[in-house]
Amino acid sequence: MTLDRRQFLAGGTALAGTVGLAGIFGLSPSFAAAPPTDTAAALTTYNWGTPDEAKAYAAAFERFKATYPKVTVADNIVPISSWADYADKLVMQIAGGNAPDIINIAIEGLRLSVTKNLLLPLDDLINADPEAKTLVDKMPKQLRDALTVNGKLYEIPNGSQTMVIHYNTKIFQEGGVEPPKAGWTWDDFIAAAKKLTTGDGASKVYGFGLPWFNFAAHPWWLTNGAYPVTEDYAHSNLNHPKMIEAAKFIHSLVHEHGVSPDPIGLNVYDQFAAGKFAMTAAGRWPVTGWVASGFTDFDVALWPTKTTSMSVLGGAGWGISPQSKNPDLAFQAIKELISPKTVKELVAIGQQVPIYEEVAQDPVFLSAPKSAPVIFEALRTARSVAAPAYFSALDRITQRAMDTMIANADPAGVEAAFLSAHQELEAEIANQ
Amino acid sequence: MSDTKARRWFAPQNRSETIAGLLFILPALVGFLVFVAGPMVATVVLSLTKYDLLSPPKFIGLANFQRLWGDQRLWKIFGNTGLFALFAVLGNVGLGIVLAVLLNRRMPAPLKYVYRAAYFFPSLVGLVFVAVIWQFLFQKDIGIINFYLGQLGVGPVGWLSNPNVALVSVIILDVWKNVGFAMLIAMAGLQNISSDYYDAAKVDGASAFSMFWRITIPLLSPTILFLLTMNTIGAFKVFESIVVLTNGGPGDATRSLVMYIYEQGFKSLNMGYASAISLLLLAVIVVITALQFFLSRRWAFYE
Numbered sequence: 001m002t003l004d005r006r007q008f009l010a011g012g013t014a015l016a017g018t019v020g021l022a023g024i025f026g027l028s029p030s031f032a033a034a035p036p037t038d039t040a041a042a043l044t045t046y047n048w049g050t051p052d053e054a055k056a057y058a059a060a061f062e063r064f065k066a067t068y069p070k071v072t073v074a075d076n077i078v079p080i081s082s083w084a085d086y087a088d089k090l091v092m093q094i095a096g097g098n099a100p101d102i103i104n105i106a107i108e109g110l111r112l113s114v115t116k117n118l119l120l121p122l123d124d125l126i127n128a129d130p131e132a133k134t135l136v137d138k139m140p141k142q143l144r145d146a147l148t149v150n151g152k153l154y155e156i157p158n159g160s161q162t163m164v165i166h167y168n169t170k171i172f173q174e175g176g177v178e179p180p181k182a183g184w185t186w187d188d189f190i191a192a193a194k195k196l197t198t199g200d201g202a203s204k205v206y207g208f209g210l211p212w213f214n215f216a217a218h219p220w221w222l223t224n225g226a227y228p229v230t231e232d233y234a235h236s237n238l239n240h241p242k243m244i245e246a247a248k249f250i251h252s253l254v255h256e257h258g259v260s261p262d263p264i265g266l267n268v269y270d271q272f273a274a275g276k277f278a279m280t281a282a283g284r285w286p287v288t289g290w291v292a293s294g295f296t297d298f299d300v301a302l303w304p305t306k307t308t309s310m311s312v313l314g315g316a317g318w319g320i321s322p323q324s325k326n327p328d329l330a331f332q333a334i335k336e337l338i339s340p341k342t343v344k345e346l347v348a349i350g351q352q353v354p355i356y357e358e359v360a361q362d363p364v365f366l367s368a369p370k371s372a373p374v375i376f377e378a379l380r381t382a383r384s385v386a387a388p389a390y391f392s393a394l395d396r397i398t399q400r401a402m403d404t405m406i407a408n409a410d411p412a413g414v415e416a417a418f419l420s421a422h423q424e425l426e427a428e429i430a431n432q
Numbered sequence: 433m434s435d436t437k438a439r440r441w442f443a444p445q446n447r448s449e450t451i452a453g454l455l456f457i458l459p460a461l462v463g464f465l466v467f468v469a470g471p472m473v474a475t476v477v478l479s480l481t482k483y484d485l486l487s488p489p490k491f492i493g494l495a496n497f498q499r500l501w502g503d504q505r506l507w508k509i510f511g512n513t514g515l516f517a518l519f520a521v522l523g524n525v526g527l528g529i530v531l532a533v534l535l536n537r538r539m540p541a542p543l544k545y546v547y548r549a550a551y552f553f554p555s556l557v558g559l560v561f562v563a564v565i566w567q568f569l570f571q572k573d574i575g576i577i578n579f580y581l582g583q584l585g586v587g588p589v590g591w592l593s594n595p596n597v598a599l600v601s602v603i604i605l606d607v608w609k610n611v612g613f614a615m616l617i618a619m620a621g622l623q624n625i626s627s628d629y630y631d632a633a634k635v636d637g638a639s640a641f642s643m644f645w646r647i648t649i650p651l652l653s654p655t656i657l658f659l660l661t662m663n664t665i666g667a668f669k670v671f672e673s674i675v676v677l678t679n680g681g682p683g684d685a686t687r688s689l690v691m692y693i694y695e696q697g698f699k700s701l702n703m704g705y706a707s708a709i710s711l712l713l714l715a716v717i718v719v720i721t722a723l724q725f726f727l728s729r730r731w732a733f734y735e
Contacts, residue, residue: 084699088698088699091485091486091701092485092698094486095485095486116486201579201582202579204573204574206573261571261572261573261574262571262572262573262588262590262593264571264572264590264592264593264678264681264682265567265568265570265571265572265575265591265592265593265677265678266567266571266573266574267567267568271574276574392699392700393699393700396695396699399681400680400681400682400683400684403593403681403682403683404595404682404683406593406682407590407593407594407595407682407683407685417683428700431700431702432700432701
């Protein structure tokens with residue numbers, strides 16, 4: 001069964017018990033701000049995605065072109081190694097005088113883009129278009145807030161990620177350990193990881209495969225009530241005692257409890273699928289690959305709690321460049337990109353957590369793992385990844401601090417690494 | 433160029449040849465101006481500015497160069513690059529020559545081709561794929577190298593996570609990847625050495641080592657100088673070998689100067705400061721290369 005945008009809107013409004021909205025907002029195909037359908041123009045994008053996602057975007061642009069046959073869209077899929085790199089490349093491209101019309105950029109690049117005036121506020125365009133407004137209003141508030149700066153929405157969400165614990169159901173069962181339950185704590189996590197760290201040499205199984213990148217570390221900070229930057233994003237918070245406490249906990253997984261192998265140079269997701277770890281942490285992105293390779297003995301649980309029950313929220317959205325000559329037309333293309341049909345196609349590919357609850361209830365999303373709704377549920381209590389305008393500096397300085405601390409078996413080195421990182425980041429902020 | 437010569441070039445009977453000659457060198461000249469000379473001039477100019485790529489550059493005089501001296505990360509990274517250059521060049525050139533000499537001996541031709549291909553093969557494989565494999569080999573707790581070291585009773589080595597060892601891992605990868613190319617160049621050099629020298633030495637009862645030291649090395653010295661120069665310049669510009677294996681970590685333990693230039697220029701958007709570091713790197717390479725050529729007068733032997 002496939003939903004088109006209007007069917008989805010109708011279904012969604014019915015679910016919400018607000019059938020009257022359709023009449024109030026006029027959900028007929030009336031594009032108040034839409035340019036004439038015979039407009040001739042060329043749109044370009046700055047986009048990312050897998051080849052399958054590129055096909056879904058191409059299909060969306062074809063649907064857009066059915067309405068606007070004289071518009072061409074050059075969808076430029078940029079290779080991505082990290083969000084910081086992706087945002088840096090966008091800055092380079094625009095500095096080179098080649099601003100795209102439509103920009104797909106993650107939360108991590110949002111504030112830099114806004115600071116450098118690379119994105120147009122979209123509120124007026126959305127408010128002038130009831131259909132778009134209804135779609136945007138359906139998206140989780142946390143996601144919209146994460147893409148809002150100073151009260152203005154600069155990107156319309158197109159997908160999201162969070163971090164949950166993935167656990168090997170077979171290893172848990174064979175180890176006689178109960179699967180994680182909602183509300184479990186760091187202590188429960190350590191107890192389970194210790195019990196499930198078994199064997200020796202080639203047959204060794206570790207309790208937890210520690211993913212080693214900034215986004216994956218966030219839930220440890222957040223569940224300890226810490227955040228890498230101050231509330232106003234103006235300063236580093238890497239020296240905060242709660243941050244250092246959480247970093248020491250991560251350090252202890254490797255050096256004190258021995259439940260995680262040294263994470264540097266380790267592909268945790270391949271090793272998890274190979275049955276070398278009882279648990280690891282990820283969003284939805286590795287699930288499809290695991291299932292395709294025949295690994296299905298896994299399920300998910302919310303992140304264990306220390307002081308706060310929380311996870312991290314990532315995601316990306318569609319924005320429009322202020323230099324675009326056709327912002328209205330770009331907005332119409334974006335509407336097709338956030339249509340339920342496109343979102344469902346993207347979710348079926350398997351990377352993204354859907355931006356609509358209705359799609360999260362679809363069998364495609366629920367097919368794996370068994371507790372797939374937990375992944376969507378985690379978004380509701382998630383806090384946005386720390387993404388100030390100096391994200392690139394924060395990302396690499398934090399990663400260096402983490403590398404330094406894990407390379408040193410002495411826990412005293414954790415504090416030294418984070419205090420040094422704090423000073424370096426403050427200097428970097430001052431220099432900007 | 434004298435006026436007479438210039439007049440001769442543009443004399444009516446020579447003009448078409450001169451124009452044809454200029455047209456022939458035009459692509460190379462344009463390429464040089466656009467991709468080498470232009471960026472070099474721009475680097476010098478930008479090094480005197482504060483420039484974030486999105487706002488107009490602001491002239492700040494020599495402030496970027498003054499900042500160089502107080503930048504502790506830069507000197508740590510400078511040290512990494514120097515150490516990498518020293519050991520990677522020694523490894524690539526030294527081992528390349530040894531392998532070339534070993535393969536230059538009489539042996540069945542098929543065997544020679546197999547060895548030659550085996551040593552050269554890593555140079556043909558994409559570095560990113562190679563790095564993924566080496567990361568797995570080097571992994572501390574589940575890596576293959578440490579597994580076998582463990583069988584010998586040697587404790588796990590943090591090949592990628594120990595700041596004192598990570599640079600060694602990078603050098604191992606670099607030598608494994610590039611030694612085959614040095615070997616090929618050295619083999620080409622060896623094949624230019626006349627066998628008469630060795631025949632005469634044998635008649636005089638010279639040992640194999642003596643022939644290597646007194647004939648092979650002196651007659652191979654121009655090739656060695658070439659290898660040293662090219663490998664040194666390449667080593668100071670090292671970027672991708674490190675990015676794909678350690679990304680400069682842990683901390684800054686394996687970060688190279690070019691990685692730092694990239695970080696400053698394209699991540700921190702300090703294009704002025706990145707330009708100043710680039711000029712520093714240029715100066716270092718020029719001095720070392722000049723030194724190599726100067727010292728080579730004492731040991732490079734041309735027949």
